[in-house]
Structure formats: structure tokens, C-alpha cells
Amino acid sequence: MWLTELDAPVLPDAPDAAHAAQPLDTLRGLALTLRGVSKSFGPRHVLQDLDLGVAPGEFVALVGRSGCGKSTLLRLIAGLDAPSAGTVDAGAAHERRLMFQDARLLPWKRVADNVALGLAGRDARDRAMEALAQVGLAGRGNDWPATLSGGQRQRVALARALVHRPRLLLLDEPLGALDALTRLEMHRLIEQLWQRHGFTALLVTHDVAEAVALADRVLLIDRGGIELDAAVSLPRPRSRTAPDFAALEERVLRHVLGHPVNA
Numbered sequence: 001m002w003l004t005e006l007d008a009p010v011l012p013d014a015p016d017a018a019h020a021a022q023p024l025d026t027l028r029g030l031a032l033t034l035r036g037v038s039k040s041f042g043p044r045h046v047l048q049d050l051d052l053g054v055a056p057g058e059f060v061a062l063v064g065r066s067g068c069g070k071s072t073l074l075r076l077i078a079g080l081d082a083p084s085a086g087t088v089d090a091g092a093a094h095e096r097r098l099m100f101q102d103a104r105l106l107p108w109k110r111v112a113d114n115v116a117l118g119l120a121g122r123d124a125r126d127r128a129m130e131a132l133a134q135v136g137l138a139g140r141g142n143d144w145p146a147t148l149s150g151g152q153r154q155r156v157a158l159a160r161a162l163v164h165r166p167r168l169l170l171l172d173e174p175l176g177a178l179d180a181l182t183r184l185e186m187h188r189l190i191e192q193l194w195q196r197h198g199f200t201a202l203l204v205t206h207d208v209a210e211a212v213a214l215a216d217r218v219l220l221i222d223r224g225g226i227e228l229d230a231a232v233s234l235p236r237p238r239s240r241t242a243p244d245f246a247a248l249e250e251r252v253l254r255h256v257l258g259h260p261v262n263a
């Protein structure tokens with residue numbers, strides 16, 4: 001429990017080092033902090049001296065040209081890889097979940113058992129069923145993954161993440177393999193789940209329209225760093241036909257292509 005100002009004991013002999021060791025961003029309440037992060041693979045410097053702070057509950061999209069380092073950055077945040085330099089503070093590992101382009105379901109386990117993987121307790125299956133209902137797959141828990149469409153599999157992957165009640169959801173091109181209509185349905189679902197659960201979301205995407213549709217902030221990764229950090233303040237759910245939407249999409253796209261205009 002946190003002590004309030006009034007009942008916090010004053011410790012004049014407390015070593016200053018103890019305070020210095022406390023990460024500043026924990027005090028500021030950021031969900032994610034990267035400081036001076038670099039990542040190289042041999043001679044290839046993919047990320048260089050990158051700083052990033054993400055507030056709890058924020059939805060951030062990472063865009064950029066193929067090979068710019070989006071997935072590398074996500075992997076560092078997920079703890080799947082270590083930076084060559086700098087620090088990554090992404091909270092506790094058990095509070096982070098990842099979702100990829102490929103749902104990665106175990107074909108020999110029924111849908112609900114896939115969702116319940118790693119859950120302990122007697123209510124694991126009930127929780128899995130509840131998570132499936134939240135992604136629109138109530139009643140499909142006893143089916144085999146092979147009987148699901150690509151979109152349904154990604155819904156299961158989403159349920160498998162949500163059932164752990166993550167504080168940080170890392171999405172690496174989760175909709176990249178889906179058809180346009182299914183993508184739009186998934187956008188709405190992800191947005192609704194994010195609004196309901198309040199997790200922090202980081203979405204890697206090639207699709208600038210997807211980034212503008214979903215994110216509070218769109219970050220463009222280029223030349224090893226964040227070349228653009230664009231706030232998206234359009235009301236939700238966002239209409240792609242709104243002039244403001246198109247203008248922002250165009251602006252980000254121009255940056256991605258390397259010829260921004262300030263007009």
C-alpha cells in the first residue's frame with residue numbers, strides 16, 4: 001500500500017541512493033519507458049538512441065517502411081530480445097501480452113483450451129469462455145482451430161491475450177493477413193476491448209489508415225529513431241471518410257514516404 005504524504009515517515013538518514021534507484025517513470029506513472037535504446041545486429045544499427053514514454057491506457061501505433069525496425073522495437077518492449085544499449089521499462093512480464101500476424105493456435109487443442117493455456121484455477125475454462133464471448137465467439141469454445149476462419153483465429157488470439165487481463169498489449173501486424181472487411185471489423189473490436197479494459201496498446205502496422213483509425217499517437221520509425229510523433233485527436237469511433245482523417249493519413253503517409261509537407 002502507498003503511504004500518503006501525512007503518514008509517510010520522514011527518514012532523514014535514508015540514503016539518497018535509494019531514491020535515485022527508484023525509476024523516475026514509475027513515479028510519473030508511465031506504462032512504458034525507453035531511454036537511449038539502441039539495437040544492432042552485427043554491423044547493422046537498427047535502432048539508435050531511441051527515447052519513448054507511453055502513458056497508461058494510451059493506444060500507440062508504430063508505422064514505417066519495411067525493415068525500419070518496428071518489430072525489433074516491439075520485441076525489445078516484449079522482453080523477447082535485449083537492447084544493445086539503453087533501458088526498457090515495460091512493467092511486469094506477466095502483465096504484457098503479444099499478438100502476431102499468425103494466431104499461433106495449437107491445432108490439437110480445442111478453441112477454449114487454447115484460450116485457457118497458462119491459466120490456473122478451476123475457473124480457467126469459464127474465464128476462457130467469457131473471453132471468447134467478448135471477442136464475438138461465444139459458443140465456439142468446443143470447436144477445433146482448423147474449423148475457424150482467419151479472422152476468427154485472430155479473435156481467439158485476442159481472447160487468449162485478454163483472458164490474462166494484460167496492462168500492456170503488444171500487437172505485431174495482427175491483422176496483416178486478413179481481408180479488408182474483416183480488418184475493419186477487427187478494428188472496431190480492438191477499439192471496443194481497449195475502451196472497456198483500459199490496457200495500454202502498441203500496434204505495429206504497415207497500414208497508415210489503420211494507425212490513424214485506432215491510435216492516440218502515431219509514431220513513425222525511421223533511421224533508427226522516432227521521426228514523427230503525431231497525436232490523433234479525432235473522436236471515436238473514427239470515420240475514414242471524414243476530411244480530418246484523410247488529412248492526417250496523408251500527412252503521416254508523406255512522412256513515411258520521405259517527403260513531408262508542412263502546409
Ligand SMILES: Nc1ncnc2c1ncn2[C@@H]1O[C@H](COP(=O)(O)OP(=O)(O)OP(=O)(O)O)[C@@H](O)[C@H]1O
Pocket residue numbers: 041044046064065066067068069070071072073206
Ligand atoms: N535477428 C536478427 N538478426 C539479424 N538482423 C535482424 C534480426 N531481426 C531483425 N533484423 C534486421 O533488422 C532490421 C529491422 O527489422 P524489423 O523486422 O524490426 O523491421 P520492420 O520494420 O518490422 O519490418 P517489416 O515492416 O518488413 O516487418 C531489418 O534490416 C532486419 O533484417
